[in-house]
Amino acid sequence: IDAMAADAARRRQDHLTKPRGSLGRLEELAIRLAGLQGTPNPTSDPVQILLFAADHGVAAEGVSAFPQAVTVQMVRNIAAGGAAIAVLAQALDARLEILDVGMATDPGPIPGVRPERIGPGTANLARAPAMTDAQLAAAMNTGRAAAERALDGGARLLICGEMGIGNTTPATALTCALLDQPAEVIVGPGTGLSPEGVAHKADIITRALALHASEGSTPTELLARLGGFEIAAMVGALITAAQRGLPILVDGFIVSAAALVAARLQPELRHWLLFSHQSAEPGHQQIIAALEGDPLLDLGMRLGEGSGAAVAVPLLRLACALHQQMATFAEAGVSEADGALD
């Protein structure tokens, strides 16, 4: 992180034609992006969205309101432009790469979807480790390579998104294990479970934690046993982004769980995370607190796909536009605040 660039950006903000600090978090955003990008004139564009899709063996336990077939159906819908993240990417003129990192059945070629299949979904984490060490390495490498492609393409901001029926269960299990919290504290309704469904999901997660998590478990072990292919791929993508200086706009609960794992593997990664929104999924707040985040938006969203992060993109764009294009007091011939009262 470039403290000199951030300082230069802060000095510029203090001379723009407005009361100091009156743009609030938009000023902070510009200054923070300046430090992350190493330039006093930061930009959020181009924005690269990486959408990782995978299935989860634990779906067999009835932990989702939707049947597993919805994962591939929604991937087709995203590729065809009909899903929320596809509409948002188009409206925002953001790049969208869709990766099949292991849906339950191989759908064959889908235009606009990159096949990077680690396996036919994970194993059922309530009964066995979700993936092998080799699968974990392959999933993380797939995410790393996707982030490298984004960087090679000139991306200045990364959004990770996900699609995977049942994936609030591995995300919750990982969050419980890493934050040392019982399932009841973190678990939520996901796409729309009834209270009975939520209680059942908590039982499944409690069973998985008893099976796979112990005090000495490393983040890597927990990710293999309790994770998902798309979550592991996102961990890889986030690590590469932070290592190579690409700021990350973090979506909701699933992506934040991946960010939590990534930050345990690379603690300095935390500084590259800009939290876009507070999800309605209850466990999200705990992850944000653990990572000392401060979400920009609180709109009651709980859709996933990277949609919450996409909705926050205009705030970064406007923060950068104001930072770059506003006149200074000197340029505009505007008097500054009276010293006596300032």
Next chain:
Amino acid sequence: IDAMAADAARRRQDHLTKPRGSLGRLEELAIRLAGLQGTPNPTSDPVQILLFAADHGVAAEGVSAFPQAVTVQMVRNIAAGGAAIAVLAQALDARLEILDVGMATDPGPIPGVRPERIGPGTANLARAPAMTDAQLAAAMNTGRAAAERALDGGARLLICGEMGIGNTTPATALTCALLDQPAEVIVGPGTGLSPEGVAHKADIITRALALHASEGSTPTELLARLGGFEIAAMVGALITAAQRGLPILVDGFIVSAAALVAARLQPELRHWLLFSHQSAEPGHQQIIAALEGDPLLDLGMRLGEGSGAAVAVPLLRLACALHQQMATFAEAGVSEADGALD
């Protein structure tokens, strides 16, 4: 308000390819705009920003951190594209009309500024009524005419903004009088007063309230005695917008004070107000509570000019894009939630 259009929009939201309600307030926004615009396919564009500038006799009491000359300097800066609202309007491709409704001295022609001068600033409300009844009527008519122009130009969303050194003082005085609160509860630092400056401002407002406000005072009387030309013009613009079915995206403290006056004159106007953001100015919360608003953003902004409302425009745009462009479950061939768990 068209309940059938809102119901049609709600039904559409319930069939889009996402868990019901998972877009949170973006769903509510689309449904609400549908009801206000009387169409199941609402849109936020074109956006019209009306920027009203005026000066305030009460500035002589030392109630602002900035000298009065800054009003005209900032109007020139807005017209030249260097001020926050000008940068935002350009970045958002929103229309911006700038009106001089009574700065302290006539600046002569400024390209891009419409001269609609009611007078050379208001009288000092700490010592006399801010304006005459004739001036009040003229200011309100100027705002009404501006809203009519916006409507004639096809605007689908209205933002009012203001520039006027010292104008948190009339806005605070009006808020105190209409909400029956003492100055100390509502007053804030405006553009950056010291704690001593805030206490002095509270004293000035208390004096003005004793002079001009009594139990039987009507909103119109209070607006003339305690208001400002730009505040009165905004009251007129807001009333016309609501009467003619143009949704209003409300900015921060000053515009909200105008909205409070307007809602006292036309109670049903409240339904046309979409509150864009929670300002850092402390009195703003009380106005929002009185008008039962629920701001979309809370970014610590306190700049005025309509800047907070402008920053929220992309949320409305994305809400409308999602509403119009997302596929339904049937269109996309996606399975709906399991009945047993839904």
